[in-house]
Amino acid sequence: MTTPQPILRVEGIHKTLGDQLVLNDVSLTVNRGEVKILIGPSGSGKSTLLQCLNFLHHPDQGRIWLDGREFKATSRRELCAFRQQVGMIFQDFNLFDHLTALGNVQIALIKVKGMAKAKATHRAKEELARVGLADKMDLYPAQLSGGQKQRVSMARALAMDPKVLLLDEPTSALDPELIGEVLAVIRFLASAGMTMIMATHQIAFSATMAHEFLFMEKGRIVERGSPVHLLAPGATSRTMAFCAKINELSGDLGMAERRCASSSSALADKPQGGHGTT
């Protein structure tokens, strides 16, 4: 086994929005091929943290290293170069409404990477095929379902060859029956060794592929650990309590306990600490 290779490391991130301290001394490291899951109640700072990680919000304090190099947002050019390497998936997709699925994936390749149009088209088609949308490439966002839109947005981010992918509640805006297709893509990416940090409420799902859960509350990471550990039957972790609460809110308490339990027992069979097969 190779030694862990840190891709993205942040230390001591603080962020104030308005007069509220949204992030209070957050530090984390994600190694190549790892999947880290951010969980916690809404308003706990998950979204702001992710946006700080690619400088859509500039942190007030703290340091960031990408692939071993410290990044300081000194020039606009460096900032754009940094963002290209850190892919972002938004809760409400944010597809460019005036462009087809193909155009959405293609445009940054042409404008940002300076790729020739034919090459960009080829690459964009490949990425759309990878998320199962080869036949939808000429449709506009308004003609796609939510799940399809989110898959286009994943193809768009992946086409830039990011070193790490940040996912901000990628399934929260979707109708329940459309969540599966997006989760399938995420699972595929994880198995292909994509480094990811994802904020989500899909705890049972993410427990099956996460290397670490980070539980956030009031702008801090208050608990971290492997899902097996945090969701072990009888565990008294915050994560476990939160998981039960989410499922309780969806109106099925007995089911909730079984799901938490089954996701952790499923994990017991999974080889620990391994990287995804590439």
Next chain:
Amino acid sequence: MDFAKTIPVIWESLPFILGGITWTLSLVFGAMLLGLCLGIPLAVGQVYGTRTVRGCIGIYVWLFRGIPILVQLYLFYFGILAYLSQVPSLAGLGLDSAFLAALLVLGLTSAAYQSQIFRGSIQALPEGQLKAAQALGMTESQAVRSIILPQALRLSIPGWSNEYSILLKDSALAFAIGVMEIMSRTRTVAALTHEPLPFALVAGVLFYLLTHMGIRALKTLERKVRIPGYARQGSMS
């Protein structure tokens, strides 16, 4: 008044009056174009610019929206342009032309109004559009050019067709400094024949037809550039 008698007079003077359409349309299209070319950067500056930039644009808009067109026509024609054409190095450029004065006044005023149409459309777009573009590594100006403006300009077409119809009718004021557009010509003929009413009607009909045709053309444009999948909106009736 005897309309039957005036019909042959109108008929006879019609070629002269219709000749004004060229001037009216050159003035309107020229001013729309000038307003578009200036209005887009003004709108972008007002939304994304620094405080100073926003302040300067605010003053520009305030000035050109606040001063009546007729007053501006006099100021430009008898003031600024008359003065500039006296400057030796600028002589011979034809700066003392009434058409140029009217074009500048209508164009600069339209830029002020158009900038507010575009600003409204830019601000109506979801914030996530700019964020998503930036997250892909686009600079702000790349994002504005390839993502924001293509959408904002589409949204602006209904407001823009309103601007066309206003500009068309404002262009009639250019008669005051002697541009030979439709209004000047009908007034000339009316003065010669001492029949003001029929010729006012002729001018009214011509302006009505030009307004109608322009708005039809812009509706077609709106339909042509509509993004597929969006429900028909109220403006598309």
